[in-house]
Amino acid sequence: MSTEVQSAPTVSGSRRARRTTSARTSVGYLFVAPFLLMFAGLFILPLVYAAYLSLFTERLIGGKAFAGFANYSRALGDDRLIGGIIRVAQFFAFQVPIMLLLALLAALAIDSGLLRYSKVFRLGIFLPYAVPSVVATLMWGYLYGRDFGPIGQVTEAFGLGKPDLLGPNVAFGSMANVVTWEFTGYNMIIIYAALRAIPTDLYEAAAVDGANAWRIAWHIKIPAIRPALMLCLIFSVIGSFQLFAEPQLLQRLAPSVIDSAYTPNLYAYTLAFTGQEVNYAAAVSFLLGLVIVIASYAVLFVTSRGSRRA
Amino acid sequence: MSAVDSQASPRTTDPAAPSRPGRTSRRSHSTALTVGMLAVLVYFLIPLFWLMVAATKTTGDLFSTFGLWLGDDFSLFRNIRDTFTYDGGVYTRWMLNTLVYSVVSASGATVLCALGGYGFAKYRFRGNDALFGVVLGSVMVPTTALAIPIYLLFSKVGLVDTPWAIILPSLVSPFGLYLMRVYAQDAVSESLIEAARLDGAGEFRIFFQVVLRSLAPGLVTVLLFTLVATWNNYFLPLIMLNDPKLYPITVGLSNWSYQAIGGRSSNPELLAFVVTGSLLSVVPLIAAFLLLQRYWQAGLTAGSVKE
Numbered sequence: 229m230s231t232e233v234q235s236a237p238t239v240s241g242s243r244r245a246r247r248t249t250s251a252r253t254s255v256g257y258l259f260v261a262p263f264l265l266m267f268a269g270l271f272i273l274p275l276v277y278a279a280y281l282s283l284f285t286e287r288l289i290g291g292k293a294f295a296g297f298a299n300y301s302r303a304l305g306d307d308r309l310i311g312g313i314i315r316v317a318q319f320f321a322f323q324v325p326i327m328l329l330l331a332l333l334a335a336l337a338i339d340s341g342l343l344r345y346s347k348v349f350r351l352g353i354f355l356p357y358a359v360p361s362v363v364a365t366l367m368w369g370y371l372y373g374r375d376f377g378p379i380g381q382v383t384e385a386f387g388l389g390k391p392d393l394l395g396p397n398v399a400f401g402s403m404a405n406v407v408t409w410e411f412t413g414y415n416m417i418i419i420y421a422a423l424r425a426i427p428t429d430l431y432e433a434a435a436v437d438g439a440n441a442w443r444i445a446w447h448i449k450i451p452a453i454r455p456a457l458m459l460c461l462i463f464s465v466i467g468s469f470q471l472f473a474e475p476q477l478l479q480r481l482a483p484s485v486i487d488s489a490y491t492p493n494l495y496a497y498t499l500a501f502t503g504q505e506v507n508y509a510a511a512v513s514f515l516l517g518l519v520i521v522i523a524s525y526a527v528l529f530v531t532s533r534g535s536r537r538a
Numbered sequence: 539m540s541a542v543d544s545q546a547s548p549r550t551t552d553p554a555a556p557s558r559p560g561r562t563s564r565r566s567h568s569t570a571l572t573v574g575m576l577a578v579l580v581y582f583l584i585p586l587f588w589l590m591v592a593a594t595k596t597t598g599d600l601f602s603t604f605g606l607w608l609g610d611d612f613s614l615f616r617n618i619r620d621t622f623t624y625d626g627g628v629y630t631r632w633m634l635n636t637l638v639y640s641v642v643s644a645s646g647a648t649v650l651c652a653l654g655g656y657g658f659a660k661y662r663f664r665g666n667d668a669l670f671g672v673v674l675g676s677v678m679v680p681t682t683a684l685a686i687p688i689y690l691l692f693s694k695v696g697l698v699d700t701p702w703a704i705i706l707p708s709l710v711s712p713f714g715l716y717l718m719r720v721y722a723q724d725a726v727s728e729s730l731i732e733a734a735r736l737d738g739a740g741e742f743r744i745f746f747q748v749v750l751r752s753l754a755p756g757l758v759t760v761l762l763f764t765l766v767a768t769w770n771n772y773f774l775p776l777i778m779l780n781d782p783k784l785y786p787i788t789v790g791l792s793n794w795s796y797q798a799i800g801g802r803s804s805n806p807e808l809l810a811f812v813v814t815g816s817l818l819s820v821v822p823l824i825a826a827f828l829l830l831q832r833y834w835q836a837g838l839t840a841g842s843v844k845e
Contacts, residue, residue, distance in 0.1 A: 256661025263654030274687035360770035378605030513683035
């Protein structure tokens, strides 16, 4: 990200003016200080503290003892953690393309001007974003449920019996559905906002030349909204790897399928607050942060290479 | 030229501008596309429709009648009354807690983001880019990596199980800062600031009297999205709060549903309250988004076009 160089002060030249400019520049510190102070206290300090904690271990006898990187090496050999990381990576690879494609198509449709009542679509698809993930998961949990879920009622009415939507092989997809339902609209709005910012003259000429809506979308609109798509993609990496509320709540409905290490965040939570293994939990969440950073850069790298080739 | 002007109305000349569906378009509408999108819309709205229908039912009807249509009794109003009064009106407390936590957090976060975003956008002090980069990079930090040490630090200073345990961490919004910086860059005109400076106004007076007005759509966007973030937050209150009287709606509903589906003291009667409480918790945010749509959509536009 680049920042524009400040325009020169109007009374430039004299030394006095230059001095006031530098004094004025340092006023910038006063503007950013409140945010940065809170940031230091509630981001940096806790992270440093967690890093410190992750290097110790709690012993039954003798209390806290320095452990070096023992927690980290334990984590790297912890099948439950590795399993959780693989699961969220699969979740990302499976759910995010579906969600972003749906969001992109919806945004293009709404932006195309070919849609009647486009405002209704725009707001209707966005609405789930205003639903807390807890409520969304509870709601879908009931919809999936065999007791009074309408999905089962409909399939039963057709003589198909009631599917177990939280069964061993299906729960993953059912959870992906909840997340897709929650966040497609949010991504769509970001993409749509970017589409609205494309100057129309860019494709009015193409339209005059007879290019149809699909060609305009593919050759002009999608390349123009790359930054917005990247933003959505990076947020999706971060969101997928941090899944917590959805698996934590669905766990109660399907405890045999979704265990306490289903996602790394759920595992870290369980370690810290059920198992009282705070030090190990700190190491686990640090490793997860590292995985997120690597995954984000990998995604950026792959997509920017792909675009250069195109 | 201010880029925001060009974003707010880049297509005023286009008769088919999507945001003006009222005007008749010379371009033809596509019925196939409309029908296809209708299916998409149904997918996104049907769970909410189910929630509305379910909130009108007694727990017995929830089990015995078809989920997507009204049951035998219309007990919406009784459900609402019972939800608010059950267990000494604890849901009412949760609602108020949620309101206080999210309004205080969102207002504070917006003030911090507005000051900071403007500072980062318009003053070239040393370390500007580096500091901003650190803040932006922090969005990758997992919530647990932060929440666990914050919990331990707060428990040392006695902040755990108080409203501050929710409000303080919610005041820092790196994405809000990013959005405000991008927005301030474009929306605040350099010449306006210079003019105010020549009039002898101080930097902070300029900010509050001149700049703030140009930032309004960005401010509404950050306010609304931090409001949603706190309103919907689950992890932080889950670990920070033990006293049910301090719970926000999310943690409260999660507890009720646990009791309803066979937790320790199974109480299926609670199902109707979970459903009605869910519906009630969603209404304020949906109303806020619909009422303020003009502002937050303009604010998002600015944030999404920058690399």
